[in-house]
Amino acid sequence: MLSFVEHLPVLVVVISLLSAITIFITGWINKKTAWYISTATLLSQFISSIFILHHVMTVGPIRYRLGGWVPPWGIEYVMDALNAYVLVILLFLGLVCVIYSKRNIDHELPDKGVSFYTVYQLLITGLCGITVTGDIFNMYVFIEITSLSAYALIASRGKIALKASFTYLVLGSIGACFFLLGIGFLYSVTGSLNIHDLSLLLPPLYGNRVVLAAFVFFIVGLSIKMALFPLHTWLPDAHAFAPAEISAMLSGIIIEISTYAFIRVAFSVFTARFLQSLPVFDILCWLAAAAIIIGSVLAISQTNLKRMLAYSSVANMGYIVLALGLSISARKAPWGGLNPSMMHILNHALMKGCLFLVAGAFIYKADLWEIRDFRGLGRRMPYTCAAFVIAALSMIGIPPSVGFVSKLYIILASIEAKKFFFVPVLLLSSLLNLIYFWRVIETMYMKRVEGKDSAHTSHELHLQKEEIPLGMLAPIWVLASLCVIMGILWLANIPIPLLNQINSTFGLGGIR
């Protein structure tokens, strides 16, 4: 007899799918139901994901055999600490974004609401599926669902977003093809698709050329999906032209779920022992360092806020991959193993989610895209701008914020791994972050509106004070306050048992 919690991993995915098709039918009758169904589903999914995390932490991993077939004959869902942690982050940001989207979608896509929420719910289905699955072909199927719905959601804005979406479609399909080829290669030498099973069957075959080629295909395919530096070209346009909540999901979750898929492939299908025998992770470190510097420099040169944030995402993926690359050499407790990359996956979701939602708020209220048009916004939209400042300071890395924590731990990990080159890279990137975020903050608060004398301006602006509706402000402020609260929690080492459990699953870390 399975307990209710053990059914939850599959129910999280299936409820989301059922809700998508329910929205599709009820939306035909009444448009307004779409948002309510979507929010209710995401709320219940979020609560279930917390139950799953609790079960995984207290009882142990959940193994769920779909259709009753024991693996390797059937498909298996495996929930360990890594899955459960990523699932909670994903559903939390999904929930925040859907709450935000009520007013924003009414404004931006007034007559497309039903299909928007249907595809949004399908996106969540795909992301949950990638996260919970323990079967590599099943993971590919859900990557397909995620990518397809992401292409559609990016293009939903209309003409300006079509080219961005098409670029993403072409590159994303190439990435998915590489991933599928990798699966095919592994299947041709092992005859298995289950992740745990593959990790048992592969060790005698580590010298096999097909296995090496498969690993390279996985790296290339997932690097396209997670926008690692030389393959990031689809990202800026896609982030810039998508609706705000989709930009936030894209930057905060979709590319990070690809990182999760990469971690799963690298550490669960292959093992830490295999990775230590190859220089792959060293190469990834250097690519990540290049991504951090070049992403930040390109972000400085942007005039459009959302494009700037998109390049900042490229730099932040660099942080995650750098932390990942250091994970097999750094082993001491608070920063060893996967800890810094796991931290930054959550931290980046919070910060970038907040920043993109704020950028969406500017577009919603005043159709402002360019940074130079933000003059006086600090007085016109005080609460929104304050949230932006908090998230921006967090990106720069001011102490109790989340950005500070991840940078600190990545620096400590690179010192422990004796790769001192990355310390100045991270410090330099903080400086570059300061430059491009300070430019925005300065424009918002310190520059005066042109062509009017100051007394008149301040009077007029006082009258003009126009804040976004509460339904949009609340999600922004939840994320902004979490930027600080999570930072304090990380520094107080409260979530560390969870991260230790993740590390022990893969045999990383270990020295307390």
Added chain:
Amino acid sequence: MKEEQGERDVIIETVARVMIPFIQLFALYVIIHGAGGPGGGFQGGVVFASGFILYIIAFNLAGGRKRFPESANTILSSVGLYIYAGIGLLAILFSFGAAQYLNYGFIPFTSHFEENRALGMDFVEMGIGITVMAIIASIFFDLAEKDEKQKEGEDG
């Protein structure tokens, strides 16, 4: 696409009129027969939708929409997935949580466990067939409508 003013092609219309019932009957056969021989939901669904596509090519878009209205299209494309995902859930419900998702054997269609599996698969194939048929038709209608609108724009 033939316009209605005097450009109707008698041969195509007659052939289509005769062919469409057979195409759709064959599609149903492919879907139902999936368990015993070659066939299945995906293939049968596409064949069924090709019946609509032939109708639209032979006659016109508006007529096709009248035969297969948007509301039916919307509902059918969801219903197929409802059947599939719902059968999976029924397995959990009928066994009071003892069986896993999609464990067809526990759905009491008959008294025999393996027969239940076979029947479960049949229903699932029908679900796939319905969704694929509705979605292919929907995509074709959308593309064709776009095309027709562009033609109107060029004329006017």
Added chain:
Amino acid sequence: MRGLRLITLILIILLCGLFAYVAEDIPVFGDPDAPAIKSVELFTMKGAEGVSLLNRQIVPGPLSGELVRRGFPRPSRVEKAAGREGEWNGFIKKEEPRYAAEEKYYRIEREGDDLRVSRYAFVVRWMEKGLEETAVPNMVTYGLADYRGYDTLGETTVIFTAGVSVILLLRRRSRL
């Protein structure tokens, strides 16, 4: 345009090189014993003393210990493979409601003085027991809709997503 052609040429040469590098280790297509179709080799045990134990249907201790050390399930019993000399099938216990509690999992072959242990691919069970377990004669159907039915639900969802995406992007004047 010429640059693009040059890049394409270089890419094709690179891919050919990769294929030439990898091809050596790709299992022969159509080989009935290829891992994907039949079984994948795990390890070879030295010494033939296990053979007599295997003939008496007892799992030799070192063999079982080595399997467990590698993370595989412990074999519950062995049985002579029907019609093949010097070959045994290892069974494992599995928990599947309403089905036999044991399933063929390992293949142990005698090779001179050594024992070669391999593991059956999952397809072997599909081929041998699919009909009796699912009452469907078509292997494609029961593979697609039963053993890996959840993947098919995903694929159907992919098609649904494509349809809704087209509605989102192209359809005008609709209630959706």
